Amino acid sequence: MPRRRNAKSGSRGVSVRVKSARGRKTSSTRWLQRQLNDPYVADAKRAGYRSRSAWKLCELDDRLKFLKSGRRILDLGAAPGGWSQVAVERCGRRDAVIAVDILPMDPITGVKILQLDMTSPDAIDRILVEAVSEVDVLLSDMAAATTGHRQTDHIRTMGLCEIATDVAKEILVPGGMMIVKVFQGGAEGQLLADLKRSFEKVRHVKPPASRKESPETYLVAEGYQKP
């Protein structure tokens, strides 16, 4: 199982400076510089993970130990596939992981992939019919494409969180668990209250790989109580 080379030392290596180029916006230069100097990006590349986000799931699971052999996992908002790679690696069973995204995704051995818009009314039925009737863990790293307007992005992503919660209520086994990405910014209080009605324990967890300046955090809901 890949581990982060820099995880213990926290080393950032040699800092790379990106010169601003004609035609490249300042924000793009800043993004490029951050990517080139981000040890999580370098480590994801080295470990063969498709996304930097893969480390967030590694860190969540190292702390909470929910990816276990024999468990079935539904990964919503899975593209390009970093979380699915980690989930299949840690659950170790063929077809233990079902990955869903609105975007196409390259195959991952052992992962069943569905290209689906989760906002479409038949999304849950398609998952139930084409992939799986029950899962032990539902993961949602779904995020709407950003507009740059913080409040709009927050509201759109909260809509996806509500959809993930509805899916969880349909598909989780009793005692099942859900992890959903939320953006702190007001509306998540309602979601928290909803989850508290259906799960024994609900808390916020922000893994170290989630950038400090990012408003994202994860809601972890354990012990699903099926009505």
Ligand SMILES: C[S@@+](CC[C@H](N)C(=O)[O-])C[C@H]1O[C@@H](n2cnc3c(N)ncnc32)[C@H](O)[C@@H]1O
């Ligand atoms: C932050 S990325 C997920 C990264 C992924 N966890 C990984 O490790 O590779 C968020 C994903 O949510 C997906 N998404 C956004 N809206 C969606 C929708 N309506 N239905 C399904 N997926 C959606 C995006 O296409 C995007 O791939």
